[in-house]
Amino acid sequence: MKATVLLTKKLTGFWLLSLVAMAFIFLLTAVFSVMQLTYKQQQQQVSQLSAILSQHQTPAQLQQLDLWLPQLLWAYQAQQFVLTRQNDVLYRYDNPLPERRVIRYGRAILPATPITSLSATSDQAELRFELSLPRPLQFNQISGYGGLILLLGLTAIAIFVRWGYLWLAQQLEGVEDLAKRSHLILSGDYDKALAERGHGRPRLINRALTQLLLELDDAQKQRSRFDQVIRSNTFLDPATGIGNRLFLKNRLDALSNNQGMFAPGVLLLLEMEDLDLLQQEHDELAVQEMLSHTINDINQLLNNYANSIFSRRSYNQFAIVVPQISLADVEKLVAKLLKVCLAQPLEGLVNRDDFFHIGVAYFKVGDSKEQLIEEAEMALRAAQFQGASGWFMYDKGAVDEEFARGSVRWRSFLEYALVNKRVVIYSQAVLDSDGVEHHREVSSRLRDSKGNLVRATLFLPMAIKCGLTPQIERQVIEAVLFDLLGSNPQNTQRYSINLSLDTLTSRAFIRWFKTTLLEYRNLAPKLIIEVNEDIVVNNIEQLTPTLNMISKMGASLCVDRVGQQVVSMQYITSCKFDIIKLHRSIVRQIHLRQENQLFVRSLIGGLYRSEVQVFAEAIESFEEWQTLKILGVSAGQGSLFSDPVQEI
Incomplete structure (x- = not known):
């Protein structure tokens, strides 16, 4: 887009410069033409005066010059006129309003009848005159009417130039709109490109882009519905609509x-x-x-x-x-x-x-x-x-x-763990197809007063009942940001953290999380926030603003347990997830289950235009990993690669 705007400015500037140059050349040519015509006119006046005087060379005629010559010289705007014969001044004229810048013309007056003998008298000697005329295009002052005409002309030219500039800028703005939509299409943001219909020009191209985007959007919806039909026929009972x-x-x-x-x-x-x-x-x-x-x-x-x-x-x-x-x-x-x-x-x-x-x-x-x-x-x-x-x-x-603890004992234990910061952080590596670590998924356990570790599968259901999930997950985020990432600024490792529905809908937690991400903007790109697919699908309208905020702050979004339910995949693009993780039920023995392979193919096929990466979790065998890589899965995690290790 910057290149398009720069090109528009250059083209507009070139057009304006060309117009100014053309106007300057036209004006310069007009000035030179007027000057040439004025000089030629003066020379014609001198020639005409010489021709008239050649008809009045007799003594009687010379004595009558005062009768008609002053009016002629006044019409010529002559400044000075001297008529001589053999250095004798026969007639002299001086303008009562002399000007400084003049041009002097000197010319001999040939007799109307040629002299045939060398014994001519002095009366028939050659006459000569000197004439001073004002220089052409010399204006002592411009009248009010002339100034008004000049001002109106310059104003008309300025208005025309301004109108032409705005017209060209408007035309080129349409090109910028087309370039903006094209940039959005190339970046894969089809929804924004469809919303930015604008006033692109040429309009035929703009309408063609709109129609193609509408057809693409409909095709994606049809593909999503088709994928859902495939999964429904595979995993759902057709009579009741529940799982088979x-x-x-x-x-x-x-x-x-x-x-x-x-x-x-x-x-x-x-x-x-x-x-x-x-x-x-x-x-x-x-x-x-x-x-x-x-x-x-x-x-x-x-x-x-x-x-x-x-x-x-x-x-x-x-x-x-x-x-x-x-x-x-x-x-x-x-x-x-x-x-x-x-x-x-x-x-x-x-x-x-x-x-x-x-x-x-x-x-x-x-x-x-x-x-x-x-x-x-x-x-x-x-x-x-x-x-x-x-x-x-x-x-x-x-x-x-x-798990048989009573609710009161669980609340006391959870509050004790939160107050004394008894949250223990574990992480498990997520490796790509080349064996390079992409990120580490964080899990937590709680240490009781006897030093025993309580796994998340036990305390999380009770934490949800007691409403303490946001506090526990906040301590997990603090441990990752301040202990794992903040202690070593050179650490380029990325960590993914699972957040529950209670946490994502807690206003106090969202305010704290937003403030923390603003304060530690350099650490935000190293975080990946994971959300359960079932939570996203059932609460998409409520969670969309929060997920958009997290994405704008620089953190990545991941939806896990994909494939656990038979739902439409439209939420992946609408919520702008960067990573999706297949549920363990899809991954388990996938090399032996054609229906699960069909699901993965359908899922990846529906996302091939986007930059969403497909990962798999709970990979336990080499055959599962090989099949997933063949199907197009980018990375995976599980006991095949490594077990969770304690970080803090």
């Missing part, structure tokens, strides 16, 4: 590894007895409507539980997984779930009191995924044997000891 059996398998894989489950939680299996028989005996639309109402009510109930999973295992069996939930909360959840199911209208059903059965299996860290499913199925069969709609829990005592 493959979706449940991927999510359970994401919650576990070879050592078992990562965090405690619960698996519920909900089965509707004889649902297929009910559909055959009654109106299919009515049964489908009942099923839809039941699923909607269950979804509303699960909205209060973060990272919950709801899927359909078979025609009449549904699975619900809620991680990081206490045993007491499980009993409350199951009671509410059964109440929601029994509240559904079941007209025409004979055994309506024996229709809903729920099997519950509580799991702790390290439990096997296969064993968990078996326990849930056994609990479901036990609930069915009871002979009425109800629920049954398989192993009620399988409770993680650390």
Whole structure:
């Protein structure tokens, strides 16, 4: 854009200089022409005077010069006239208003009749005169009328030049608008280029750019909808719109590894007895409507539980997984779930009191995924044997000891950790395809009074309940900025920090974070703020101003756990994320799962025009990493490369 503006100024200056030069040459030529014509006119006057005097050379005629010659000399504006014959002055004229700058003409007067003899008398001797005339273009003063005409002429010229300058500048401004839109297109900012329609000229090119941008925007939306259809057909149940059996398998894989489950939680299996028989005996639309109402009510109930999973295992069996939930909360959840199911209208059903059965299996860290499913199925069969709609829990005592703390004890522990700054920082390297470290993702743990470390999967759910998440994550940011980056100005390492919804919507935290980034502008580019995809999608209008502020301050934005839910990818460009991280459920054994590979191809294909980088997390095997690189993933992290190491 700077080059275009500079070129516009140069072109305008060249046009103005050319116009001034042309006017100067025209004026100079006119002056010289007028001078030449004036000199020629004076010479013609002298020649005419000489011709007249040649007709009046006799003594009688010379004596009558006073009768007509003064009027002629006055008309010529003569300053002085001297007529002589053999050095005798015959006639003399002096202008009563003499001028200093004059031109003198001297010329001999030839007789009208030639002298034929050498014995001519003195009366017939040769006459000679000297004439002084004012110099051409000499103006002693300009009259008021002449000055007015000159002023009007110069004003008209100035107005014309100014109008021409403004017209040319306006035309070239249209070229600048086109250049600005072209620059935005080349930089990949299509939304701004579409909004900057302006007054680009030539207008045909401007309208063509607008039409192409509109078609491109529509194509991107169509591509996003197409990608969503692909994922929906892969991971969603077409009849209910919730996850299918493959979706449940991927999510359970994401919650576990070879050592078992990562965090405690619960698996519920909900089965509707004889649902297929009910559909055959009654109106299919009515049964489908009942099923839809039941699923909607269950979804509303699960909205209060973060990272919950709801899927359909078979025609009449549904699975619900809620991680990081206490045993007491499980009993409350199951009671509410059964109440929601029994509240559904079941007209025409004979055994309506024996229709809903729920099997519950509580799991702790390290439990096997296969064993968990078996326990849930056994609990479901036990609930069915009871002979009425109800629920049954398989192993009620399988409770993680650390997670069994009461709410009051958790609040006391969290406040103790915050006051005494017992936050311990861990980081894990994120490597690109060449093995070079791109950044390090930061995680935190809390150290209790006995020196034991409490992992985030345990204290974060309780911190959310107690409303202490913003304070914990603020201490994490302070540790990264002041201890890791501020202590060594030469450190070029970048760190990514996960922020929760409570933190991003806390006004006090946002004010502090904005002030801190303004004060440490040199450290802002070394920060990467990560946000959960589920948080962004469900709160995009509320989070957009905050995310834009963070981006303008110089920090990068990353959305993680991408692919956990089946949602449109339009939010990636609208929120201007720099990095996206694939969820572990997509990465897990991706070399063996064609549907996950299809998802990654579709995702990267929809982002190929943007500068968004696609990373992967939880990579555990060489085969997974090789497949991801072939698919176009830029970087990855996981136990294959390194485990989290303690920083502070």
